[in-house]
Amino acid sequence: MKRYLLFFVWAAIALVFVACGSSPPEPVTYTIEMSEYSFNPDTIEVRVGQEVTLELVNMGALEHEFMIGQDVMMMEGRPNRFQTDIFESAGVEPMLMTMEGEELDHEATHGHEAGHSGYMVMLAENGGKATMSFTVTENMVGEWQMGCFLQDGVHYDAGMVGMFVVTP
Numbered sequence: 001m002k003r004y005l006l007f008f009v010w011a012a013i014a015l016v017f018v019a020c021g022s023s024p025p026e027p028v029t030y031t032i033e034m035s036e037y038s039f040n041p042d043t044i045e046v047r048v049g050q051e052v053t054l055e056l057v058n059m060g061a062l063e064h065e066f067m068i069g070q071d072v073m074m075m076e077g078r079p080n081r082f083q084t085d086i087f088e089s090a091g092v093e094p095m096l097m098t099m100e101g102e103e104l105d106h107e108a109t110h111g112h113e114a115g116h117s118g119y120m121v122m123l124a125e126n127g128g129k130a131t132m133s134f135t136v137t138e139n140m141v142g143e144w145q146m147g148c149f150l151q152d153g154v155h156y157d158a159g160m161v162g163m164f165v166v167t168p
């Protein structure tokens with residue numbers, strides 16, 4: 001008899017979770033300032049189903065790039081890129097725009113250097129800006145890093161790295 005009761009309690013709890021999960025989380029916008037050598041804020045948390053807009057602003061005197069991935073790949077002893085890119089692995093193509101809302105061609109704005117693949121946004125020095133937006137999918141759940149690998153990984157080593165956390 002007790003077991004039945006326990007089952008009903010669990011069933012009730014499960015039902016509450018399902019009911020909560022059916023309403024998508026509110027869209028969110030984060031402004032991320034990049035400089036020598038950091039991301040500010042250096043931790044971003046988002047949820048599955050959330051429409052995320054990242055306003056990237058380069059406050060630094062050097063060019064910087066923005067990437068999100070896992071497991072740093074080394075090339076000739078230097079941090080080169082992420083082994084797993086969040087967007088490539090999830091099959092999601094973010095919408096890239098200027099701050100004014102004009103669509104940007106991602107291919108035209110990112111480098112195609114040898115071995116430096118993944119979804120990256122390059123930002124010009126002294127105020128380069130771009131807005132990327134995407135909806136968080138189930139297969140993005142996990143802890144990722146934001147990173148800049150410019151100048152043979154010098155930026156990454158110097159601390160141009162942050163956390164990008166995706167919760168269910």
Ligand SMILES: [Cu+2]
Nearest residue numbers: 064065148155
């Ligand atoms: Cu950088």
